[in-house]
Amino acid sequence: MCSYILIMSRVKIKEVLGLAPQEKELTVKGWVRTFRNNQFIALNDGSTNNNLQVVADFNKIDETILKRITTGAAISATGKLIESQGKGQSVELTATTIEILGDSDAEKYPLQPKKHSLEFLREIAHLRMRTNTFGAVFRIRHNLAYSIHKFFNDKGFVYLHTPIITASDAEGAGETFKVTNFDLKNIPKTDSGEIDFKNDFFGRATNLTVSGQLEGELGAMAFGDVYTFGPTFRAENSNTTRHLAEFWMIEPEMAFYNLNDNADLAEELLQYVISYALEHNKEDIEFLNTRLLDEEKQKPQNERSEMNLIEKLKFCTDNKFERRTYTEAINILKDSNHNKKKKFQYLINDWGTDLQSEHERYLVEKHFKKPVILTDYPKQIKSFYMRQNDDGKTVRAMDILFPGIGEIVGGSQREERLEKLETRMKEMNIPADELYWYLDTRRFGTCEHAGFGLGFERLVLFVTGMTNIRDVIPFPRAPKTCEF
């Protein structure tokens, strides 16, 4: 009974804005964005980026209440929804009662009714979600996460929870954060002076996961199609706009898939989730689109982008991604005028070296002007588990490169042949005995399979048009950054 009254007593602003003017009184609750002219409250409750205009009659409402309607204050307003008597909105709420739920000292509240820099808002990440920009970003982030689960669920994938704490650092995907419950001031040592992990919580050295892939492969060998979607940790000292120490990653792993099937799935997934956001976050994306256009006006003509955010997203969902091999990419780059005029900082000379980000950007942003899937990289620059091609030089790897983001997906067809895998592990000094459980999949019912990792924040970057990855995760973790 109680919850019924609660539902009746408060309507979310997203819903109110869709209602027709009516006699019945409504109650809304939210936070004050601005209070103009001692009578117009722009009220936001987070359900939508749009504010509801609450009109307070300053002749009828107590002056002590009016004084407390400040930017950031939480209020409850009750009154009739009427056709707006001013321009700028279709309906407004004429408040008969206004209750202050939580005061906000205007002199101390950092958010002002004005434009703030993203750098400043990053410093107050606990409050920045109350702004239009971050409200839009995090509602989009939510729908992207939801649509990823929906995509895989509809296809019959099993959502597998791979461990956060692992004992293997075998993949070599990066520096790890150590996990221990040792007293750091008094770490037990063995007779030979080494750290005595036998006495640690797990009885061995452990760290936070850098990837759920190896465990994902075990699941694929049971369920056929699985995916993970969880946090990942890398202790790299990376200070860039596209790296985090804690980030979320989606890692599907499919039995009986070859590399082409893998690329098909990745492309379908990306197009699906972008379309989903375009449909379900229409207003938020339009807001960010306008924001970016305003920002572009500050730039000189030649630095402005050819497509706006919405055009870029639609272009991505409506066109097939370009698929090329690493070797073809090298040839394109080698023959490019850019290379001949020596405009690359790193000139393209030999086959076999990894592409620099300037090369990837050239391919995606200048040459093809669309997402590019590069496959069949030299084996010496890729991981041990990737399937070796018959040429003896390349592996069945794939990277998906996005404009402005770079590598958004990295994946491969996995080496399913035990002997080939063991040989490669020996060459790359990967301890096979520690990974006996991984190799067991090749011993018992091995089969062709493939998978990839999709960086969730990089996807959110692309869809929101933001440029710094620290602005698309609520509370970013990066070197020297662990506030909140």
Add this chain to the structure above:
RNA sequence: UCCUUCUUAGCUCAGCUGGUUAGAGCACGUGACUGUUAAUCACGGGGUCCCUGGUUCGAGCCCAGGAGAAGGAGCCA
């Protein structure tokens, strides 16, 4: 970790060749106005010029070291 740039009011920034009491817009406070759209108008308060040391008669400005931030590079998702 490397390279470049930056750090002045709550925020965004200006500050001349090193020269007296460091400025603007916005925000905030007070008052006026009352159908506003980041309301408007008037008045007002507000400074560890990032820190430490040095050069100088004199440093926000020059020099050295340090801290933090932004962008780029590497590592990668």
